[in-house]
Structure formats: structure tokens, C-alpha cells
Amino acid sequence: xxxxxxWVIFGIGVFAYLIAxxxxxxxxxxxxxxxxxxxxxxxxxxxxxxxxxxxxxxMQIPVGVLIDRVGSRTLMLAGTVLMVIGQxxxxxxxxxxxxxxxxxxxxxxxxxxxxxxxxxxxxxxRGRLVPQxxxxxxxxxxxxxxLSAIPFALLLHQAGWTTAxxxxxxxxxxxxxxxxxxxxxxxxxxxxxxxxxTWSESLRQLRISLARPGTKLxxxxxxxxxxxxxxxxxxxxxxxxxxxxxxxxxxASGLLIVSxxxxxxxxxxxxxxxxxxxxxxxxxxxxIVAMMGAVWALxxxxxxxxxxxxxxxxxxxxxxxxxxxxxxxxxxxxxNPLHSLGSANGIVNVGGFLASFVMxxxxxxxxDAQNTAHTTAGLYALDSFRWxxxxxxxxxGIGVAFLVHARRRTRRRMQEExxxxxxxxxxxLMDVWRRGRRVQGDRP
Numbered sequence: 513x514x515x516x517x518x519w520v521i522f523g524i525g526v527f528a529y530l531i532a533x534x535x536x537x538x539x540x541x542x543x544x545x546x547x548x549x550x551x552x553x554x555x556x557x558x559x560x561x562x563x564x565x566x567x568x569x570x571m572q573i574p575v576g577v578l579i580d581r582v583g584s585r586t587l588m589l590a591g592t593v594l595m596v597i598g599q600x601x602x603x604x605x606x607x608x609x610x611x612x613x614x615x616x617x618x619x620x621x622x623x624x625x626x627x628x629x630x631x632x633x634x635x636x637x638r639g640r641l642v643p644q645x646x647x648x649x650x651x652x653x654x655x656x657x658x659l660s661a662i663p664f665a666l667l668l669h670q671a672g673w674t675t676a677x678x679x680x681x682x683x684x685x686x687x688x689x690x691x692x693x694x695x696x697x698x699x700x701x702x703x704x705x706x707x708x709x710t711w712s713e714s715l716r717q718l719r720i721s722l723a724r725p726g727t728k729l730x731x732x733x734x735x736x737x738x739x740x741x742x743x744x745x746x747x748x749x750x751x752x753x754x755x756x757x758x759x760x761x762x763x764a765s766g767l768l769i770v771s772x773x774x775x776x777x778x779x780x781x782x783x784x785x786x787x788x789x790x791x792x793x794x795x796x797x798x799x800i801v802a803m804m805g806a807v808w809a810l811x812x813x814x815x816x817x818x819x820x821x822x823x824x825x826x827x828x829x830x831x832x833x834x835x836x837x838x839x840x841x842x843x844x845x846x847x848n849p850l851h852s853l854g855s856a857n858g859i860v861n862v863g864g865f866l867a868s869f870v871m872x873x874x875x876x877x878x879x880d881a882q883n884t885a886h887t888t889a890g891l892y893a894l895d896s897f898r899w900x901x902x903x904x905x906x907x908x909g910i911g912v913a914f915l916v917h918a919r920r921r922t923r924r925r926m927q928e929e930x931x932x933x934x935x936x937x938x939x940x941l942m943d944v945w946r947r948g949r950r951v952q953g954d955r956p
Contacts, residue, residue, distance in 0.1 A: 576858020726847025
């Protein structure tokens with residue numbers, strides 16, 4: 513199964529996703545330039561990213577159904593073409609309304625790539641390698657954020673808005689060519705079975721996937737781990753670092769790479785842990801959420817301007833949240849048959865982006881509400897950001913409550929259908945300790 517062709521498809525697919533992430537995050541790096549270009553409030557400016565994410569999230573379930581019905585290659589190809597058109601529209605946008613239209617097209621195109629690629633990996637690879645490759649997809653793809661944070665940002669500052677966005681669009685043209693030449697949906701002789709013959713059958717598969725507790729557990733896992741990093745990197749991180757903390761724009765853009773590097777390091781480790789301890793995946797998710805919550809609390813409660821080391825610590829924490837969110841897709845993989853996995857992955861992928869655009873928009877409203885002086889300094893004041901960023905605790909807290917409920921139902925379903933009972937974590941740790949003691953006792 514894991515042939516040379518499989519790895520070629522993996523490489524081309526990851527490249528297409530990397531470029532899609534670059535297109536997605538380019539608006540975050542361009543936040544300051546967009547404010548100067550369009551002269552709008554924080555709430556209106558946030559709509560550049562919020563509308564894009566709304567479109568992305570809203571399309572995930574339809575895209576998942578389409579993947580199961582028509583295949584990943586067609587969806588990836590159409591989506592990448594849409595991103596080219598969207599970025600060209602943004603490049604020449606004379607007003608914020610036209611720029612938002614362009615970002616809608618980018619969001620629609622971006623919505624097809626990741627879920628299609630995850631479906632491809634499950635068709636071309638098998639076994640414990642799949643969760644590890646899922647992490648590598650996420651990690652390598654996030655290098656697209658590096659492309660937006662460094663070369664795109666430099667081009668934006670030196671050559672201007674239009675040149676930068678046209679250059680970004682040209683990279684998606686390269687991805688289109690790669691998809692056309694190299695990617696196919698499944699190996700010859702695949703035993704996956706036929707695709708749904710009718711739309712009603714596709715919708716029936718979607719309802720079944722949505723009803724599975726494991727799919728819901730994946731949704732809420734993605735909801736609570738991915739959103740904080742997306743909000744920071746895609747919209748509010750750069751204004752926070754530049755205006756509230758006083759960092760130069762180039763330095764602030766460069767610091768966004770810290771979260772990417774943290775994800776690259778943490779991703780393979782989480783992939784191995786996910787494959788090695790499949791009954792403890794939700795504990796990994798909750799541990800990552802607790803870590804992010806603690807680090808954010810330290811930053812928001814720090815008296816005065818937080819030091820750079822603390823900002824780096826936050827970037828590391830939200831960077832780990834990125835690969836942590838991919839655990840949600842592993843819940844979908846182990847809870848759904850392969851022929852309906854596109855729908856299940858689409859449901860899971862809605863989670864993090866739903867949380868992201870809600871938080872992103874509420875943060876913009878909170879900043880505007882505190883800006884009584886109606887000045888840029890008042891809009892992006894450090895204390896204003898403290899209260900605005902605290903909104904994360906409400907949204908993610910709600911997600912954690914639903915996650916724990918979904919975990920309880922999933923474990924009950926596993927016990928009823930497969931006879932698998934998941935012991936409490938402390939019991940499992942005691943068993944590991946006892947086994948270690950017995951091994952030591954047997955040694956000469």
C-alpha cells in the first residue's frame with residue numbers, strides 16, 4: 513500500500529495545503545497594512561478574516577459530503593483555483609467590501625484542501641502511520657504561515673499591497689499544476705467500495721457520521737485546541753504585538769514563526785502518542801487546553817507590559833494547540849468507516865474554525881467598545897487587549913464542557929459495541945508503574 517506513488521501524492525498534497533495556509537494567514541500579516549489602506553474600525557477590519565473563516569467553516573460539511581461523492585482530487589483542484597481568483601481580487605481591491613469578497617473566495621477555496629488531503633491519506637496509507645502522517649500534514653502545512661510571516665510580509669512592506677497578493681496567488685497556480693499532474697483519489701484495486709450513488713445516500717451517511725459520539729468528540733477536540741492559535745495568527749496577534757506591546761512590525765511578523773516551530777516539534781510527538789495510546793487521546797487534548805489556559809492567564813494578568821519571553825511562551829503554547837487539534841481527526845478516523853470519512857472529517861474541521869471566527873469577531877467588538885477616545889492608540893491599548901483576549905476563556909470553556917460530555921458518550925459506546933472499558937487515568941498510570949516494577953524485579 514505505502515508505495516512510491518503514495519508518497520508522491522502525499523508530497524504534492526502537502527505542498528497544496530502549505531500554499532493554502534499561506535493564503536489563509538496572509539490577511540493576518542496584512543492587518544496593519546489593511547488598516548492603513550481601507551481606514552476602517554477594528555470590527556470592520558476583523559471581518560476580513562471573520563467572513564473568510566465563516567465561509568471556511570460553513571463549507572466544511574458540504575465539502576466532506578462532496579469528497580465522499582466525487583473525490584478529493586476534484587475538490588482540491590476547484591478550491592485551489594478559487595484561491596487564485598480570491599487573492600487576485602484582494603490584490604486590486606479599492607475598498608474593504610471588494611477585499612472581503614476576495615477573502616470569501618479564498619475561504620471557499622481553502623475549505624476544500626485540508627479535508628480532501630486527510631481523505632487521500634486514509635486511501636493511500638494504512639495502520640499506525642496514518643495518525644503520524646496526519647500530524648506531518650498539519651505541521652508541514654503550517655510552514656505556510658512562515659511564508660506569510662516572512663517573504664510575504666517583506667514583499668508587502670517593500671513592494672506594496674498589489675504585488676504581494678499577486679505573488680501569493682501565483683504560488684497557488686503552481687499547486688493547481690501539481691494536483692492536475694500527480695493526484696488521484698485511490699489506488700488501483702482499492703477495496704474502499706463504491707461512492708454514494710445518490711445525494712440522498714450521501715446525506716444519509718452524513719447524518720450517521722454526525723450521530724456518532726466519536727465524531728462529536730473530534731469536533732469539540734478541534735474546537736478547543738485550534739481556535740486560540742488561529743485567532744492570534746490570523747487576525748489579532750500582529751496588532752497586539754505592534755500596537756499594544758510596541759514591537760516593530762518586522763519583529764512581530766517574525767515572532768509568529770515561533771508557534772510554527774513549536775508545532776513542528778510537538779506534532780510528531782503527539783502523533784506517536786496518539787498511535788501508541790489511542791484510549792488516552794482525550795487526555796492529551798485536555799492537557800493541551802489546560803496548558804494554553806495557564807499561559808494565557810499569566811500573560812493577561814502580568815502587571816505592565818509583558819516581557820518578550822512570556823510572549824514567546826504563549827506562542828509556543830498556541831503552537832502546540834495546532835497539532836493538538838489534529839487529534840480530533842483521529843477520533844473521526846477510528847469512529848467512522850472509510851467510505852464516509854470525508855463527511856466525518858468535515859464535521860470535525862468545523863469545530864476549530866467555528867470557535868475561531870466567534871472569538872475573532874467578539875474580540876473586535878470588545879476592542880471597539882473600550883475605545884471611548886476613538887483613536888488608534890485607544891483601540892489597541894494593552895488593557896483593552898487584556899479584556900478582549902479573556903473572551904477565549906468563555907468560548908473554550910463551553911467547548912471543554914461539551915468535549916467531556918462527548919467523551920463520556922464515546923466511552924459508553926465503546927463498551928457497549930466492542931467491550932472496551934476505559935479505566936480512569938490514575939488507574940492506567942498505576943498499571944504502567946506496576947508493570948515496570950515487575951520488569952525490574954525479573955532482571956538479574
